[in-house]
Amino acid sequence: MRKQRVENQVTEELTHYFEQARKLKCPPSMKQNLYQKIGLNQGSNWLNSSWFKPALAFSFVAVFSLGLVWQNHSQTQQDQLATAEKDMQIAMHYMQKISAKTLQDVNTHGIKPAIIVPVSKSIAQMSMAQI
Amino acid sequence: MSIWYRLQVNQNQHGLYALAYQMLGNQLEAEDVVQDTFIKLWQHKEGGGKFEKAWLYKVTRNQCLDIIRRRKHAYEYQIAQAVGSDVSPSATDVVLNDELSGEIGKAINQLDEPYQSLLVMREVNGLSYQVLADALDLSLSQTKVYLHRARKQLKESLEKTYA
Numbered sequence: 001m002r003k004q005r006v007e008n009q010v011t012e013e014l015t016h017y018f019e020q021a022r023k024l025k026c027p028p029s030m031k032q033n034l035y036q037k038i039g040l041n042q043g044s045n046w047l048n049s050s051w052f053k054p055a056l057a058f059s060f061v062a063v064f065s066l067g068l069v070w071q072n073h074s075q076t077q078q079d080q081l082a083t084a085e086k087d088m089q090i091a092m093h094y095m096q097k098i099s100a101k102t103l104q105d106v107n108t109h110g111i112k113p114a115i116i117v118p119v120s121k122s123i124a125q126m127s128m129a130q131i
Numbered sequence: 132m133s134i135w136y137r138l139q140v141n142q143n144q145h146g147l148y149a150l151a152y153q154m155l156g157n158q159l160e161a162e163d164v165v166q167d168t169f170i171k172l173w174q175h176k177e178g179g180g181k182f183e184k185a186w187l188y189k190v191t192r193n194q195c196l197d198i199i200r201r202r203k204h205a206y207e208y209q210i211a212q213a214v215g216s217d218v219s220p221s222a223t224d225v226v227l228n229d230e231l232s233g234e235i236g237k238a239i240n241q242l243d244e245p246y247q248s249l250l251v252m253r254e255v256n257g258l259s260y261q262v263l264a265d266a267l268d269l270s271l272s273q274t275k276v277y278l279h280r281a282r283k284q285l286k287e288s289l290e291k292t293y294a
Contacts, residue, residue: 003290010289017235021255026148030162031140037166038173040133 080125087122136176140169143184146256147191153251154195156240164194185265188258192248192266238288245269246281253278 147168151161168191175186239247245267252258252266264274 006290006293007286009293010286013235014285014289017233018254021149021153021251022257024145024149024152026144026165027158027162030148030166031144034140034166034169038170040136 080128084122084125087125091122136173139172139187143187144169147187149255150188150191150248150251151195153236153239153255154192154247155198156236160198164191164198167194183265184258185262188252188256188262188266189268192252196244234289234292238285238292241288242281242284245277246284249274249278250281250285 144165147165148161151164152158155161155164168187171190172187239250242250248267249263252263258266260271260274260278263269263278264271267274269277
């Protein structure tokens with residue numbers, strides 16, 4: 001009976017002791033001194049790292065190049081749209097002229113160069129500009 | 132490297148500190164041991180060495196054993212100096228344990244090696260049998276047997292104290 005009680009007491013105290021030991025924390029001074037010794041500053045490690053500055057420079061160049069390419073691309077698109085609009089206006093002008101004529105005055109050979117070619121050309125250009 | 136290193140420090144500092152403190156019974160020495168272990172890890176990784184968790188515990192334990200050995204030499208020197216004098220420090224107080232109070236702390240410190248390290252690494256650090264075996268260069272079955280003996284010895288020692 002007494003032996004059992006002692007065993008229980010030992011088990012309980014050991015459990016408690018190990019629980020307390022697990023809660024033990026290493027003082028923060030250890031980490032601070034360690035980083036100082038090996039030259040790792042806690043706060044500014046990103047700025048001081050060897051790859052950060054080249055990576056930053058590369059990012060700037062990449063963003064700048066992308067901006068130039070994008071500007072060039074949108075300028076080309078605007079030029080194409082303007083040309084297509086101009087062609088469309090010419091085509092509309094001829095359409096109006098032809099619609100004013102009677103059917104007898106119009107023949108297939110006359111319409112082709114005057115209307116079909118400018119209209120198809122301008123529509124093709126507009127669709128190219130949309131892409 | 133530095134991010135990985137910081138992660139290792141954050142993950143293992145408290146466990147290593149608990150081990151060192153249990154073995155040495157002194158906070159300042161435990162802190163120094165943990166710091167030296169992490170400096171060794173930095174040098175080890177810079178040299179391209181392979182890292183495992185067991186490696187950290189092995190290095191910490193070896194450093195603690197060195198300190199205990201040095202303390203024993205210092206104690207023997209003190210004894211030699213104190214021959215003929217009435218005052219002689221107790222071996223338990225001087226060699227093994229200067230801060231850990233209580234019967235359990237003393238009983239753990241009086242366990243032989245590798246029982247003491249195994250018990251602390253298992254019960255306090257919660258390491259697996261495999262990590263324990265790797266850290267102490269033992270086989271898995273040896274680890275289990277030694278751990279069983281360590282628990283038994285500790286309980287017997289405490290039961291004698293409390294009886």
